[in-house]
Each structure stands twice: as C-alpha cells, then as structure tokens.
Amino acid sequence: MRPENQSRSGKPKRIIYASELTSWDFCQRSWWYSVVEKHTSVNQPELQRGESAHRATGKLLAGASWAQFFAIVFGIFALTALILWFLWQ
Numbered sequence: 266m267r268p269e270n271q272s273r274s275g276k277p278k279r280i281i282y283a284s285e286l287t288s289w290d291f292c293q294r295s296w297w298y299s300v301v302e303k304h305t306s307v308n309q310p311e312l313q314r315g316e317s318a319h320r321a322t323g324k325l326l327a328g329a330s331w332a333q334f335f336a337i338v339f340g341i342f343a344l345t346a347l348i349l350w351f352l353w354q
Contacts, residue, residue, distance in 0.1 A: 289296040298304040306312060 285296065285300065288299070299306070
C-alpha cells in the first residue's frame with residue numbers, strides 16, 4: 266500500500282493551487298513553461314509594475330470600504346437624531 270501523498274508512479278503528489286488553474290485556463294502553454302519546464306517570464310519589470318499597481322489598488326479599495334462603513338454609521342446616527350428631534354417636537 267502506498268502512502269497518501271504519493272502518486273501511482275511513486276512520485277510525491279503535488280498540490281495544485283487555484284491560481285495555477287486560472288493560469289492554465291488562460292494559457293495552457295504559458296502554464297506548461299512556467300510550471301513544468303520552470304521557465305521564468307522575460308518581462309519581469311512589467312510584472313513587478315503590475316503587481317505594485319494591484320497592491321496600490323487593493324489599499325485604495327480597503328480605504329474605500331472603511332470610508333463606506335463610516336458613512337453608513339454616520340447616516341444611521343443622523344437618521345436616529347432626526348427621528349428623535351421630530352418625536353420631541
């Protein structure tokens with residue numbers, strides 16, 4: 266009986282991540298070169314610029330979600346104050 270982490274050929278099983286599936290779905294040849302043949306992309310500067318742009322966008326969106334949260338809390342507070350003001354009139 267073979268161990269659970271070993272394939273039928275005797276090689277250790279490899280975990281396949283969701284990002285790999287997305288990469289394979291986008292371009293099977295590119296996936297093959299990067300995963301099986303271990304080639305690196307020749308456009309590393311462009312990839313690094315893209316990664317930093319994605320990071321900056323993520324930070325911007327995280328800030329926007331906090332702003333939205335505070336806007337909702339302020340709106341609830343203002344609506345409550347308005348209702349209380351009308352009730353005491």
